[in-house]
Amino acid sequence: EPEVTQTPSHQVTQMGQEVILRCVPISNHLYFYWYRQILGQKVEFLVSFYNNEISEKSEIFDDQFSVERPDGSNFTLKIRSTKLEDSAMYFCASNVRGYNEQFFGPGTRLTVL
Amino acid sequence: GENVGLHLPTLSVQEGDNSIINCAYSNSASDYFIWYKQESGKGPQFIIDIRSNMDKRQGQRVTVLLNKTVKHLSLQIAATQPGDSAVYFCAEITSGSARQLTFGSGTQLTVLP
Numbered sequence: 101e102p103e104v105t106q107t108p109s110h111q112v113t114q115m116g117q118e119v120i121l122r123c124v125p126i127s128n129h130l131y132f133y134w135y136r137q138i139l140g141q142k143v144e145f146l147v148s149f150y151n152n153e154i155s156e157k158s159e160i161f162d163d164q165f166s167v168e169r170p171d172g173s174n175f176t177l178k179i180r181s182t183k184l185e186d187s188a189m190y191f192c193a194s195n196v197r198g199y200n201e202q203f204f205g206p207g208t209r210l211t212v213l
Numbered sequence: 214g215e216n217v218g219l220h221l222p223t224l225s226v227q228e229g230d231n232s233i234i235n236c237a238y239s240n241s242a243s244d245y246f247i248w249y250k251q252e253s254g255k256g257p258q259f260i261i262d263i264r265s266n267m268d269k270r271q272g273q274r275v276t277v278l279l280n281k282t283v284k285h286l287s288l289q290i291a292a293t294q295p296g297d298s299a300v301y302f303c304a305e306i307t308s309g310s311a312r313q314l315t316f317g318s319g320t321q322l323t324v325l326p
Contacts, residue, residue, distance in 0.1 A: 104256075131311065131312065133313060133314075135314070141318070142302065142316045142317060142318045142319055143251075143257060143302065143304075143314070143316040144316070145313045145314060145315065145316075148311035148312070148313045150311060155311035156311045156313060191256045191257070193256070195312070200245050200247055200259075200262045200306060200312065201259040201262070202259065202312075202314060203259075204256030204257045204258065205256050206254075206255055206256050207255075207256050
């Protein structure tokens with residue numbers, strides 16, 4: 101069964117450093133998303149991406165964040181200068197146009213020291 | 214802004230009993246309501262959705278009820294099994310959006326042997 105994959109599973113970085121979180125969505129999916137979940141809290145929407153551009157973004161997704169689909173398979177989230185409060189689990193998700201079921205990856209745990 | 218939240222943070226049930234997980238929402242413009250299950254260390258997994266013009270939908274061992282009068286959503290799990298132990302989130306999709314999910318705060322369901 102096809103699934104969304106994410107790498108790395110755990111990323112540790114120093115405050116102020118840039119990180120890139122990688123995702124490979126399901127191959128025939130057209131909508132891509134990033135969400136984050138701070139430990140013990142609810143999952144929060146960051147950004148959606150369709151047709152090679154951002155569709156919507158939340159207040160969390162400020163100028164420090166960017167997304168890219170550099171080729172036909174990868175979908176990346178970059179944080180330019182990490183802050184302590186960026187520590188969270190980051191989930192990538194994808195779905196087929198017109199359906200509600202989003203398929204989530206296993207997440208990348210980002211720890212900012 | 215939208216507020217999708219849950220009445221109870223934890224719920225413990227005996228194996229074989231039925232479980233009822235509740236959720237309150239405040240955004241009347243929501244198009245769909247969805248239940249996700251999140252097992253420890255994994256990304257959220259779609260369970261079932263319900264369109265805003267429906268009041269009940271059944272799946273395999275699960276039923277979702279929507280009461281728009283009081284803005285209340287519930288997930289009923291029949292014959293709860295140990296594998297049902299997880300955090301359950303309600304989420305909403307708003308019409309006209311890029312179909313991103315707005316999640317509630319989650320209920321931890323524990324199935325007792």
